[in-house]
Amino acid sequence: MFWKFVVAAVKFRRRRLLLAFSSMTVAATLATTLFSIYSEIEGRVRGEFRGYGANLVIAPFSGLATVPLSAVAQAEHLGARASPLLLTTAILDEHPVVLAGLDFGRSQPFTTYWRVQGARTVSGDDCLAGTLAADRFNLAIGRAADLERHPCHVTGIVSTGGPEDNQLILPYDRVAARAQVFGVASLIAVRADGGRLAQVRDDLQSRLPGTDVRLIQAVVQTETAVVLKVRAAFFLLMLVILVITTLSVTSNFSELVLERSREIGILKAIGARERRIAALFVSESALLALLATAAGYIIGNFLAAEIARSIFGGVFTLSAAVPVLLFVGAVTLAVAIVATMLAAARIWRIEPALILRGD
Numbered sequence: 029m030f031w032k033f034v035v036a037a038v039k040f041r042r043r044r045l046l047l048a049f050s051s052m053t054v055a056a057t058l059a060t061t062l063f064s065i066y067s068e069i070e071g072r073v074r075g076e077f078r079g080y081g082a083n084l085v086i087a088p089f090s091g092l093a094t095v096p097l098s099a100v101a102q103a104e105h106l107g108a109r110a111s112p113l114l115l116t117t118a119i120l121d122e123h124p125v126v127l128a129g130l131d132f133g134r135s136q137p138f139t140t141y142w143r144v145q146g147a148r149t150v151s152g153d154d155c156l157a158g159t160l161a162a163d164r165f166n167l168a169i170g171r172a173a174d175l176e177r178h179p180c181h182v183t184g185i186v187s188t189g190g191p192e193d194n195q196l197i198l199p200y201d202r203v204a205a206r207a208q209v210f211g212v213a214s215l216i217a218v219r220a221d222g223g224r225l226a227q228v229r230d231d232l233q234s235r236l237p238g239t240d241v242r243l244i245q246a247v248v249q250t251e252t253a254v255v256l257k258v259r260a261a262f263f264l265l266m267l268v269i270l271v272i273t274t275l276s277v278t279s280n281f282s283e284l285v286l287e288r289s290r291e292i293g294i295l296k297a298i299g300a301r302e303r304r305i306a307a308l309f310v311s312e313s314a315l316l317a318l319l320a321t322a323a324g325y326i327i328g329n330f331l332a333a334e335i336a337r338s339i340f341g342g343v344f345t346l347s348a349a350v351p352v353l354l355f356v357g358a359v360t361l362a363v364a365i366v367a368t369m370l371a372a373a374r375i376w377r378i379e380p381a382l383i384l385r386g387d
């Protein structure tokens with residue numbers, strides 16, 4: 029009988045309840061959109077930062093010049109990306125120049141931020157020239173850099189704003205052969221997942237006692253700060269939306285209580301308790317909240333996909349679909365119940381005798 033009354037109330041007061049349903053649907057849509065992006069934002073932002081190079085570096089311990097190349101395999105075993113760098117010097121046009129040896133197969137994820145004219149990777153007798161080195165030695169794409177004993181053919185000009193701008197960049201094996209060193213590197217760049225960064229650093233330090241495993245603080249701190257600020261902004265925006273929605277639904281149900289004052293007076297006159305009458309209104313709003321959750325979840329997922337695509341590019345896939353649905357349902361239901369209980373406070377002030385007299 030109780031639920032028949034609830035369904036009948038929803039059916040015969042469609043206009044007023046439609047306003048409440050619309051408000052809750054908007055809240056559910058925005059909550060789905062924001063929470064979907066919120067739940068994915070850390071992985072997405074950290075993914076973007078992967079293009080800005082390493083967040084760890086394995087450097088020689090004090091007094092040593094190199095680190096063992098086996099450190100690359102150790103880092104990869106821990107689930108991180110790693111790339112060795114070997115530095116040496118050579119003579120070009122009677123002046124010293126720094127040669128940087130890279131494993132281009134492994135270094136690609138660490139160099140996506142490089143601005144390059146021409147080729148990004150080299151092999152054989154080819155090389156890349158940093159912009160400052162190219163200006164200093166009058167190098168250009170297609171020209172040969174007349175290094176002693178082993179000249180190289182410039183196929184690209186690199187600009188990074190870092191030390192690479194003053195270097196000639198060659199394959200690791202060629203630089204190792206020139207320097208007559210094997211199985212070692214000047215340093216090893218490592219990119220670990222942000223959530224496991226400290227653990228990877230500690231594990232590498234324990235496995236490589238003759239090295240100094242350092243955090244690149246500028247990258248780590250910037251990455252962390254961006255993640256925290258973006259998530260905080262989404263959280264605050266979600267709170268504002270929920271407060272506004274609660275006020276809107278409260279207003280709708282307050283008007284509904286006034287419109288149904290006679291009905292409430294009659295129910296109280298025949299013995300219905302205020303809590304039972306309030307439960308009737310809460311049940312109506314809960315039913316609307318469940319319907320609003322379903323509608324808002326569908327619309328919100330579409331909006332989240334479009335927003336994520338416009339910001340990050342590619343295809344947005346929601347990896348936390350069930351948690352998002354449960355969260356949105358809980359939030360929408362909480363908004364409906366709180367708003368209805370605020371409005372239902374008027375029930376206790378309605379006097380049956382006055383209502384029945386028509387006052």
